[in-house]
Amino acid sequence: PAKAKSRRQRWDVKPSEMANNTLNPIRAIVDGMKLTPNPEKPMIALSIGDPTVFGNLPTDEAVLQAMKVAIDSQKYNGYAPSVGYLKSRQAVANFYSCPEAPIAAEDVILTSGCSQAIELAISVLCNPGDNILVPCPGFSLYKTLAVSMGIKVKLYNLLPEKLWEIDLQQMESLIDEKTSCVIVTNPSNPCGSVFSKEHIQKILKVASRHCVPILADEIYSDMVFPGCDCPSMASLSSDVPILSCGGLAKRWLVPGWRMGWILIHDRNEIFGSQIRQGLVKLSQRILGACTIVQGALESILNNTPQSFYNNTISFLKSNSEICFNELSIVPGLNPVMPSGAMYLMVGIEMNHFPDFENDVDFTERLVTEQSVFCLPASAFEYPNYFRIVVTVPEEMMVEACGRIGEFCQRHYRPRSSDSNDLDQ
Amino acid sequence: PAKAKSRRQRWDVKPSEMANNTLNPIRAIVDGMKLTPNPEKPMIALSIGDPTVFGNLPTDEAVLQAMKVAIDSQKYNGYAPSVGYLKSRQAVANFYSCPEAPIAAEDVILTSGCSQAIELAISVLCNPGDNILVPCPGFSLYKTLAVSMGIKVKLYNLLPEKLWEIDLQQMESLIDEKTSCVIVTNPSNPCGSVFSKEHIQKILKVASRHCVPILADEIYSDMVFPGCDCPSMASLSSDVPILSCGGLAKRWLVPGWRMGWILIHDRNEIFGSQIRQGLVKLSQRILGACTIVQGALESILNNTPQSFYNNTISFLKSNSEICFNELSIVPGLNPVMPSGAMYLMVGIEMNHFPDFENDVDFTERLVTEQSVFCLPASAFEYPNYFRIVVTVPEEMMVEACGRIGEFCQRHYRPRSSDSNDLDQ
Ligand SMILES: Cc1ncc(COP(=O)(O)O)c(C=O)c1O
Ligand SMILES: Cc1ncc(COP(=O)(O)O)c(C=O)c1O
Numbered sequence: 005p006a007k008a009k010s011r012r013q014r015w016d017v018k019p020s021e022m023a024n025n026t027l028n029p030i031r032a033i034v035d036g037m038k039l040t041p042n043p044e045k046p047m048i049a050l051s052i053g054d055p056t057v058f059g060n061l062p063t064d065e066a067v068l069q070a071m072k073v074a075i076d077s078q079k080y081n082g083y084a085p086s087v088g089y090l091k092s093r094q095a096v097a098n099f100y101s102c103p104e105a106p107i108a109a110e111d112v113i114l115t116s117g118c119s120q121a122i123e124l125a126i127s128v129l130c131n132p133g134d135n136i137l138v139p140c141p142g143f144s145l146y147k148t149l150a151v152s153m154g155i156k157v158k159l160y161n162l163l164p165e166k167l168w169e170i171d172l173q174q175m176e177s178l179i180d181e182k183t184s185c186v187i188v189t190n191p192s193n194p195c196g197s198v199f200s201k202e203h204i205q206k207i208l209k210v211a212s213r214h215c216v217p218i219l220a221d222e223i224y225s226d227m228v229f230p231g232c233d234c235p236s237m238a239s240l241s242s243d244v245p246i247l248s249c250g251g252l253a254k255r256w257l258v259p260g261w262r263m264g265w266i267l268i269h270d271r272n273e274i275f276g277s278q279i280r281q282g283l284v285k286l287s288q289r290i291l292g293a294c295t296i297v298q299g300a301l302e303s304i305l306n307n308t309p310q311s312f313y314n315n316t317i318s319f320l321k322s323n324s325e326i327c328f329n330e331l332s333i334v335p336g337l338n339p340v341m342p343s344g345a346m347y348l349m350v351g352i353e354m355n356h357f358p359d360f361e362n363d364v365d366f367t368e369r370l371v372t373e374q375s376v377f378c379l380p381a382s383a384f385e386y387p388n389y390f391r392i393v394v395t396v397p398e399e400m401m402v403e404a405c406g407r408i409g410e411f412c413q414r415h416y417r418p419r420s421s422d423s424n425d426l427d428q
Numbered sequence: 429p430a431k432a433k434s435r436r437q438r439w440d441v442k443p444s445e446m447a448n449n450t451l452n453p454i455r456a457i458v459d460g461m462k463l464t465p466n467p468e469k470p471m472i473a474l475s476i477g478d479p480t481v482f483g484n485l486p487t488d489e490a491v492l493q494a495m496k497v498a499i500d501s502q503k504y505n506g507y508a509p510s511v512g513y514l515k516s517r518q519a520v521a522n523f524y525s526c527p528e529a530p531i532a533a534e535d536v537i538l539t540s541g542c543s544q545a546i547e548l549a550i551s552v553l554c555n556p557g558d559n560i561l562v563p564c565p566g567f568s569l570y571k572t573l574a575v576s577m578g579i580k581v582k583l584y585n586l587l588p589e590k591l592w593e594i595d596l597q598q599m600e601s602l603i604d605e606k607t608s609c610v611i612v613t614n615p616s617n618p619c620g621s622v623f624s625k626e627h628i629q630k631i632l633k634v635a636s637r638h639c640v641p642i643l644a645d646e647i648y649s650d651m652v653f654p655g656c657d658c659p660s661m662a663s664l665s666s667d668v669p670i671l672s673c674g675g676l677a678k679r680w681l682v683p684g685w686r687m688g689w690i691l692i693h694d695r696n697e698i699f700g701s702q703i704r705q706g707l708v709k710l711s712q713r714i715l716g717a718c719t720i721v722q723g724a725l726e727s728i729l730n731n732t733p734q735s736f737y738n739n740t741i742s743f744l745k746s747n748s749e750i751c752f753n754e755l756s757i758v759p760g761l762n763p764v765m766p767s768g769a770m771y772l773m774v775g776i777e778m779n780h781f782p783d784f785e786n787d788v789d790f791t792e793r794l795v796t797e798q799s800v801f802c803l804p805a806s807a808f809e810y811p812n813y814f815r816i817v818v819t820v821p822e823e824m825m826v827e828a829c830g831r832i833g834e835f836c837q838r839h840y841r842p843r844s845s846d847s848n849d850l851d852q
Contacts, residue, residue, distance in 0.1 A: 012605060012639040015698045017669060019706030022577075023552045026709040056506035063505055071499050071720065075492050081682045082480035116540050116686070119714045128447045149713060153446075181436060215436040245441060258505045260719025262540070274439045282443030285450040289573060290543045294718035295684025296495065 026152040029144045030383045037368045041375035048396070048404045051379040053193065055257050055346060055395040061319070063257040064312040070303035071296060080299030086287040088114025088265075088298055095302035096265050100250075105238035111268040113283055114301075115292045118223040118264040121249035123149050125219045125266055126185070128282040129247075130155045134184040136219075137175060141349070141386035143193045143221065158183075159385060164340050164351060168197035172206055179214045186216055188237060191224040194384050194391040195349050196324065196342025198228050204240050211244045217274070220248040223264075226313070227255055228344035229321040238269035245274040252297070254346070255313065256304060263297045320346055323394040323401050330405035335416045337408075348392045349381065359415045363388050373414075374407035450576040453568045454807045461792045465799035472820070472828045475803040477617065479681050479770060479819040485743070487681040488736040494727035495720060504723030510711040512538025512689075512722055519726035520689050524674075529662035535692040537707055538725075539716045542647040542688040545673035547573050549643045549690055550609070552706040553671075554579045558608040560643075561599060565773070565810035567617045567645065582607075583809060588764050588775060592621035596630055603638045610640055612661060615648040618808050618815040619773050620748065620766020622652050628664050635668045641698070644672040647688075650737070651679055652768035653745040662693035669698040676721070678770070679737065680728060687721045744770055747818040747825050754829035759840045761832075772816045773805065783839045787812050797838075798831035 034051075041047045055061045074080050087093065093112040101107045115121040122145060130136060132154030138146040140159035147157045160175035162168040175186075188207060191198045199207070211218050220237040228234040238246045251264030268280060324342050331339040331350055338351035352366055360366040363380035367390050371377050381389035394401065458475075465471045479485045498504050511517065517536040525531045539545040546569060554560060556578030562570040564583035571581045584599035586592040599610075612631060615622045623631070635642050644661040652658040662670045675688030692704060748766050755763040755774055762775035776790055784790040787804035791814050795801050805813035818825065 011603070011637070015639045015667075015669075015696075017553070017641050017698055017700075017703060019552050019702050020555045022555075023706030023710050026713060028709065028712050031712070054506045059502075062502055068499050068502070072496055075495050075499075078483075078486055078492070081487055081684055082478045083683050117715055123714055128443050129441070131444050131446075145713075152713065179435070213435070215439045217441050243439075245439075259507050260505055260722075262715060262718050272439075274441055276441075278443050279441060282447030285452065286447050288452050288455070289450060289569075289576065290547055291541055291686060294686050294721060296720065297718060298684075 022152050026148060028148055029385070030379070033364060033380060033383045037364060039368065039371045039377065041371055042373055045375040045407070047375045047377070048400050048407075049377045050392045050396060050404055051377045053346070053393055054259055055254065056259065058395070058397050058400070060397045061257050061316065061395055064308050066307045066309065066312075067256055067258065067300075067304050070300035070307065073303065074296050074299035077299065080295040082295070083291070084295050084298055086291050087284055088112070088293065089295075092298045092301040095305050096267070099305045100236075100267055102239055104240070105236060105269055107267055107269065113266040113268070113287060114298060115251075115264040115266060115287070116290070117259075117262040118221070118249050118251040118253060119145060120292060121251065121264040121266045122146065122219070122221060124283055124286050125247040125249060126150060126153065126155065127286050128279055129217060129219070130184040134182050135180070136184060137178055137186040139170070139187065139189055139192070141194050141381055141384035141389070142187075143189055144383060146187050162192070162195060162197070164349070167340065167343070168192060168195040168349075169199065169203050170207060172210055176210050176214070179210075179216060183214070183216050185219045186211055187219045187221060189221040190237065191227060191234065191344035192347075193224065193345055194347050194379075194381065195340065196345045196347040196394075197340075198232055198234050198343040201233065201235055201240065204235065204237055208237065208241050208244050218244055218246045220246050222248050222250050223254055224345040225250060225255075227317065227320070227346070229317060229324075232343045234344060238267070241269065243272050243274070245270045245272065252304065255316070256308065257316070261294070261297050263293045263301065320394055323396070323398060324348055326398065326401050327392055327394055327405055330402070331408065334409045334412045336412050342394075346393060346395050348394055349389050350378075350392060351389050354388050355419055356417055357415050358417055363390055366390070370408065370411050374411045376404045376407050446576050450572060452572055453809070454803070457788060457804060457807045461788060463792065463795045463801065465795055466797055469799040469831070471799045471801070472824050472831075473801045474816045474820060474828055475801045477770070477817055478683055479678065480683065482819070482821050482824070484821045485681050485740065485819055488732050490731045490733065490736075491680055491682065491724075491728050494724035494731065497727065498720050498723035501723065504719040506719070507715070508719050508722055510715050511708055512536070512717065513719075516722045516725040519729050520691070523729045524660075524691055526663055528664070529660060529693055531691055531693065537690040537692070537711060538722060539675075539688040539690060539711070540714070541683075541686040542645070542673050542675040542677060543569060544716060545675065545688040545690045546570065546643070546645060548707055548710050549671040549673060550574060550577070550579065551710050552703055553641060553643070554608040558606050559604070560608060561602055561610040563594070563611065563613055563616070565618050565805055565808035565813070566611075567613055568807060570611050586616070586619060586621070588773070591764065591767070592616060592619040593623065593627050594631060596634055600634050600638070603634075603640060607638070607640050609643050610635055611643045611645060613645040614661065615651060615658065615768035616771075617648065617769055618771045618803075618805065619764065620769045620771040620818075621764075622656055622658050622767040625657065625659055625664065628659065628661055632661070632665050632668050642668055642670045644670050646672050646674050647678055648769040649674060649679075651741065651744070651770070653741060653748075656767045658768060662691070665693065667696050667698070669694045669696065676728065679740070680732065681740070685718070685721050687717045687725065744818055747820070747822060748772055750822065750825050751816055751818055751829055754826070755832065758833045758836045760836050766818075770817060770819050772818055773813050774802075774816060776812050776814065778812050779843055780841055781839050782841055787814055790814070794832065794835050798835045800828045800831050800835075
């Protein structure tokens with residue numbers, strides 16, 4: 005009978021398409037690597053984008069104090085509004101508002117880390133079947149999220165020879181009617197690059213010409229080396245509406261706390277109330293950031309001393325210089341000096357390393373022989389490079405660079421074409 | 429030319445379908461109500477499912493202490509694994525494992541509140557076009573999440589006359605090949621009901637017969653009045669695979685902290701490694717709970733004194749009895765005595781209240797005249813009832829019940845059919 009037909013006859017529980025389509029390229033690549041360090045050398049991981057792992061970059065005492073005050077107040081145990089406490093949103097607005105891009109509390113949505121900020125921003129702007137433009141090399145989460153939601157990803161190129169500026173012409177050529185946003189990461193993970201004011205203005209012109217909003221991933225904002233200027237995208241936009249995603253993770257060195265935010269920049273009312281309401285509705289699906297961190301946020305933003313930020317930056321710059329200088333003289337490697345964030349990309353002249361097939365092979369063998377692990381940039385869809393995280397203690401950085409040098413010396417071969425030339 | 433055609437000619441940024449389809453019935457109903465309290469009476473809100481709002485139910489000192497220790501340790505500032513620290517997962521496993529339903533650390537996934545646990549569970553089990561069975565009356569988030577993901581919702585009935593047991597026959601009739609899970613909330617929001625062992629066994633039989641997994645929302649587990657037993661669904665299941673969702677929010681009185689979990693019960697390997705891996709992959713999309721709370725979790729679970737739990741329960745029971753007793757003698761109202769959680773449902777004999785169209789109208793006027801706000805159960809798809817939250821201070825509960833009584837006295841009319849009978 006009809007009833008029996010509608011009944012499942014045996015257990016058959018399968019994960020959803022969304023679960024199956026949630027792909028993490030870093031995991032996929034790293035899990036596929038044979039990482040067996042040389043037992044004679046202690047392991048040095050230059051791969052982990054978590055500045056806290058080595059203990060050399062603790063957050064500021066004022067940050068911890070703010071948390072304890074929030075706990076003791078007992079005022080932050082209940083539910084906050086889904087977009088965050090008004091007072092905390094106000095604090096973020098005050099911190100980031102500037103004359104060129106003023107924002108108020110209502111332009112701020114607090115989220116569970118910058119990741120959720122990005123997820124909400126993509127969710128509100130894009131439908132399945134749309135496409136988004138993301139940087140290559142770039143942070144892998146954009147694609148992971150988009151693909152799991154049925155949104156297509158088009159990669160625009162960053163140019164190492166131009167300090168990772170965007171290939172604007174190629175980027176523009178990718179835009180079509182189905183392009184629902186352009187993601188710009190500045191400063192960049194994995195490049196550590198920082199765009200000039202002029203370059204940002206050109207990016208904005210492209211977006212403006214095609215009427216495409218921008219998702220600015222500015223989680224590394226203000227993490228730029230001294231002498232380098234890093235205006236926010238919004239501060240340079242007169243018409244392009246921008247969702248700027250940020251958070252405490254990197255600059256305040258507490259990525260585990262999951263405090264992020266979206267800043268809604270919409271001076272021309274292009275997002276209007278619809279996108280705002282969409283974000284509010286989406287924020288109600290899960291509820292965002294822990295209320296203790298929300299309660300501490302105002303104090304964290306206002307009471308962290310400038311010296312703390314400066315010290316972090318000095319350290320990152322100094323370590324970047326050490327790494328850049330050491331690797332610049334290594335045959336077959338082309339490090340690109342960063343201007344901010346906490347990463348440095350190194351090009352591998354693969355034709356000089358016939359022992360290795362690609363960057364994954366190269367970095368795998370670097371572990372086997374030298375116990376140094378760098379993330380192959382294939383994880384960022386950018387083969388023949390690897391990424392170094394420059395937050396490790398200085399001694400480690402020096403030691404690691406020495407080992408990388410040794411490794412390359414050993415495997416470097418003059419180009420066969422060169423030798424052919426000589427032979428002839 | 430082709431290029432010009434592909435270009436958007438003007439700004440036209442619209443929220444996504446998902447944003448548009450994220451509907452929050454509580455907000456929709458409450459925002460549509462005219463809530464102007466009587467200026468002569470202070471407002472009493474019996475509507476908010478947040479036990480912390482009145483300050484009469486603080487969390488335990490041990491819970492706060494655990495947080496401060498976690499902060500001071502500086503060990504919990506970095507990223508945790510996406511499914512949570514192993515030590516914290518182990519602590520949850522130890523806390524909930526029992527001989528009938530043993531679980532280990534790997535069966536626990538930590539999430540940003542029970543809400544994210546529910547979201548992950550639905551996400552991993554269901555595809556767009558599938559349907560899920562949810563209780564009516566029931567917690568609105570299930571439908572909000574499902575609809576936003578293109579999953580259909582079928583409501584199964586809870587029976588007030590049977591202390592909100594499930595109408596099993598009707599529930600079973602809803603199951604078809606596209607049914608990817610049954611959500612069971614026990615103890616219940618909004619009913620405060622607790623299922624007997626026998627009833628749970630019957631629910632499991634239905635699921636087993638149709639090979640449908642269960643999402644057990646057990647966020648109110650162990651919040652049952654003395655003398656009442658409340659076994660977990662998993663402890664009574666021999667074959668049905670169960671994702672049990674829970675968290676710190678209610679029992680530990682810290683809903684804002686966003687600490688939840690999924691317990692994977694799968695003794696027959698029906699979920700198998702696939703569903704587990706699916707959950708792990710989905711957990712990587714955003715990253716879950718704040719690491720400070722994760723770091724404190726073991727200590728919170730192990731060091732909160734039994735007296736704290738007992739005191740909360742005694743208070744909830746006593747307040748429920750006050751409310752039930754007071755409203756039982758009010759003409760036209762039919763309160764249903766709860767056995768747990770923190771809610772009590774009250775039926776309105778609408779035919780005795782001709783002044784009001786429905787429960788929304790009734791509760792709106794209760795605010796206007798008596799400054800008492802109860803959530804109309806239309807928000808739970810269950811008209812002609814309203815829900816009372818029993819976490820308010822006792823004086824408030826007494827005062828509120830008095831005012832509700834006054835309100836009903838004033839508006840109660842003997843049934844027209846009764847009076848007709850008398851007339852004849
Ligand atoms: C460019 C970029 N955006 C976003 C994130 C995620 O930040 P959060 O940890 O606050 O979610 C990261 C983390 O590495 C990142 O590098
Ligand atoms: C039945 C039920 N499930 C889940 C939740 C959500 O819990 P959390 O605040 O931990 O996300 C609630 C909150 O009221 C609830 O009543």
